[in-house]
Amino acid sequence: MGTVIASGSMSLDGYVALDDNTVGPLFDWYEAGTVEWANHGDVPPFHLTTESAKYLEWTRHVGAVVAGRNTFDFTDGWNGTHPFGCPVVIATHEAPTGWDHPGSENFSFVTDGIEAVIARAREVAGNKDIAVTAGEVATQAVRAGLIDEIRVDLVPVLLGRGRPFFTTDPSNALLLQDPIEAITAKRVVHLRFAIQR
Amino acid sequence: MGTVIASGSMSLDGYVALDDNTVGPLFDWYEAGTVEWANHGDVPPFHLTTESAKYLEWTRHVGAVVAGRNTFDFTDGWNGTHPFGCPVVIATHEAPTGWDHPGSENFSFVTDGIEAVIARAREVAGNKDIAVTAGEVATQAVRAGLIDEIRVDLVPVLLGRGRPFFTTDPSNALLLQDPIEAITAKRVVHLRFAIQR
Incomplete structure (x- = not known):
């Protein structure tokens, strides 16, 4: 069974986008080097540093992406790809x-809660991993115990406001395991944590 | 002239304390190893991992600490030391x-704004560095261009709510320089960024 990974580029003050869904300099690391990284669909190739290209290999093992309606609407569902x-x-x-x-x-499109969302993602991913997009959906999945690992691409910028990677939750603190790795690269630190089980 | 450093232990969701000023597991890395680290005043020695002890050496070069009134009141001014x-x-x-x-x-006690606070800290620090406590005061100082470096001890926990390291600011994004280092240790990743100048 694949690993369920919550992931996103996050500013040092915790945001994954501005309020209008634009990302400011959060994706600068996608163009910080010379390693061409092909994307599917309409998104042009990235140009990564060697460090970021090596790190980003994890996405090659992803068999399903989970996202929220806000992301879907903003990207118009990546025009289908x-x-x-x-x-x-x-x-x-x-x-x-x-x-x-x-x-x-x-x-x-799954309308009956986060457990059903992840269950559907498992069906379509088969044995591959699942990438859950940062924000409200990822936070719900983390809090529901449905996430195995958190990957944060931490970007050296203070956005000052915006959409947080982790939305507030007054219920209780959630301990993660010790950091697995932290890779510094141009315009980013790639951080990886497992969830406490 | 010393370096002005904003610093604190921060949860992965951006908080340096709960609303009641307690820190939950944010300081667990202070007791995650066997290297005894002496403190002045009433605070008992820490027991650090080798990695964290090496990292924490920067605090030996600090000649003045800047903090806000909330921290002062909560600690009762560390009883004077x-x-x-x-x-x-x-x-x-x-x-x-x-x-x-x-x-x-x-x-x-400086009552006439963040510039005066840092100026006073420079007077008392001489040629040594200045440590500015995370939160409202550090954010004000960063935004006013008074901070040279940010050190975040990033802790693998989601607190869900609390006092943020960086308070919100709708004015504009502030780019930092590329990460200088990221050191993984037990219960923490030590991160270091310089400010864009």
Whole structure:
């Protein structure tokens, strides 16, 4: 069974996007080097540092991406093809109507809670890993005990405000395991933590 | 002239304390090893891992600590002696009255803004470095261009709510320089960033 990984680029003050969903300098590390990194669909190739290219290999083992409705709407579902080139599961209150792109058959819309979202992602991922997009959905999944690992691409910028990687939750603190690795590269530190089990 | 360093232990979701100023597991790395680390005043020795002890050497070069009134009140001014054993400058709207401990003569209370706070810290620190405590005061100092370096001891825990290292600021994003180092140790990743100049 694949590993369920919550992941995203996060500013040092904890945000994965500005309020308008733009990312400011959070993705600068995608263009910080010369290693060409092909993406599927409409997203042009990245140009990574050697360190970031090696780190990003984990995404080659992803068999399903989970994201929230906000991300889906902002990207218009990546016009039907996620950059990872794999099926996508969207957590939403209501499936969109009339959304039709080549590849849209690879999208699932799950309306009955985070457990069902991750269960659906497991179905489509098979034995491959699952990448859960940072933000509300990732936080819900972490809090529900559905995430195995957190990968944070920590970017040296203070955004000052925006959409947090981890939304607030007054219930209790959640201990993670000791850091597995921290890789410094140009415009980013790649951090990896396992969840306490 | 010394380096001005904003520093603190921060949860992966960005908090340096809970709302009641307690720190939960944020200081677990102080007791994660066997290297005894002496503190001044009332704070008992830490027991650090080898990695954290080496990292923490920077605090030996600190000649003044800057903190906010909230920290001062919560610790009762460390009963007059900061664990670093150096003078302390408190940013406050009003100096306390009747606060008297052995060592209280090493405390300054500055009421006329963050520039004056850091200027006073430079006076008392001489050529040594200045440590600015994470939170509102550190954020003000960063935003005012008064900080040279940020050191974050990033702790693998999600607190869910609390007092942030970096308070919100809608004005603009602030780019930091590339990460200088990231050291993984038990219960912490020590991160170091310089400010863009």
